[in-house]
Amino acid sequence: MSALLEVRGLNVVFSGFHAITDLDFTLQAGELRFLIGPNGAGKTTLIDVITGLTKPASGSVRFAGEDLAGKREYKIVRAGVGRTFQTSVVFDELSVLDNLDLAAGFRRRMTGLLRRRHGISDDVASALDTIGLGDLADRPAGVLSHGQRQWLEIGMLVVQRPRLLLLDEPVAGMSRDERDRTGELMQSVAKDHTVLVVEHDMAFLRRFASTVTVLHEGRLLCEGTVAEVQADPRVQEVYLGRKERV
């Protein structure tokens, strides 16, 4: 079976600064993969390239056998790649339900959009259930807490049934309880999705990760289970050993 996501020989340069250098990266269907590395390692840049926000200088990104290079962002989403951002963006003036409905309807044609929403589709109901915001369904998203906003964002991804989910620091700024709930939510989503998570939080990583990829200064440093990565002296030197005890 071929990989779901294949990145080959990727180079990204921002006005002279090499954000990513000769990166090869492979993700199999069904994986839950963590992407870690110190600041400036190129984690978010990699996600930006996959989703079409940043154009690479060279190299290829193939998703399910399809080349994503040069595609517009919304077409990449329609191909089945969904992402969240570090700062959660939900639509404050719309209700929680309408936020989910908006996300669910991304394949609707213009004529379908001209109708009002009546009732709740099964997909939306199940996403609402997954993220546990049923009680707040009719409240405007503006009243949600930071954690709830992130869950709503994840719900908005899930309801689109993407083949690959990219989560950019989903637990940043969250309380301990919120982190745990996010981790559980992520694991339940990972049961039937391929998920790539960028994360800084080491406790979160130890608790919820199985395979980890470490980036350092735009290059791939190593890849393996949490234990293998923790044992790798290079990783300890550039990242873990310096700042945090593993």
Added chain:
Amino acid sequence: MLSPFRLDLLGKYLCYAIVAVGISLAWGRGGMLTLGQGVFFGLGGYAMGMHLKLQDGELPDFMSWSGVEELPLLWKPFANPVFALAMVIVLPVLVATLLGLLVFRQRVRGAYFAVLSQALAAAFVILLIGQQGLTGGTNGLTNFQYFFGLDLYEDADRRILYLVTALILGASYLSVRQLVRSRYGQLLVAIRDGEDRVRFLGYDPALVKTVAFAVSAGLAGIAGALFVPLVGLLSPANLGIVASLELLVGVAIGGRYSLAGAVAGALLFNYAKTIFSEQWPDGWLYVQGALFVAVMVWAPRGLAGLSHQFRDALSSRRKVEVQA
């Protein structure tokens, strides 16, 4: 009953209110600050004016004054009423669609879009004035006798015309209200508040915005077409930068987020303009400026948004009390 003179003015306000419905959609919901609605108002108006000038089968008066002896090719199809009526909507919608796809794809937005739309209004006026023989130049189109069988000098016939205008305003209001409440309306608000996020939900924001912009242009075109028989005159002064701004100011004062606020704002603003200009001709500009500044500073959501603002103020005060 209003005197015929007042009724004339009311008809004009109704036209501006139709434009306001469109501006409320594009600006209030879609976040597109369009300072060039006069262009679309003008396209619809000239399409109608050209037809009305051709109704008696003679060469339009201004052409003979500028030495044009034969009807220009551009004018010929406008003798056909169906063609002219279609152009009233097609021309502004087409221009807005092309412009929208071009600039929204390039992610031109905010102040840049506003400046661009204003430049368009300036360019349109220069074009109209430059083509004296084709457009009537600075004087524009005047002297209309008939409007689809209605005699524009008969009070009874004019009353029918106001009624038609009022009905069209009502229909525009209801259609746009439906649009705003649909999923499309929610999508438009979502794009206003987070265009990039919407892009990553798999929608093409450029397309969604273009539709709203084109609808607002179409409404402005219809309003322009009704303005011509109601006012009996259409000249570049009715659709230049200043005129385009005035179309917007009424909406800002009434409240751009509320469709009803936008309509009421346009009606009140233009009524105030008439009253003030009659009493104190030089003062109006100052009043208009002061009014606009006052609304922007104290009621950024407009008059219709005052209750919303009040509620916000109350709830934030309550929050402070709870914390204290």
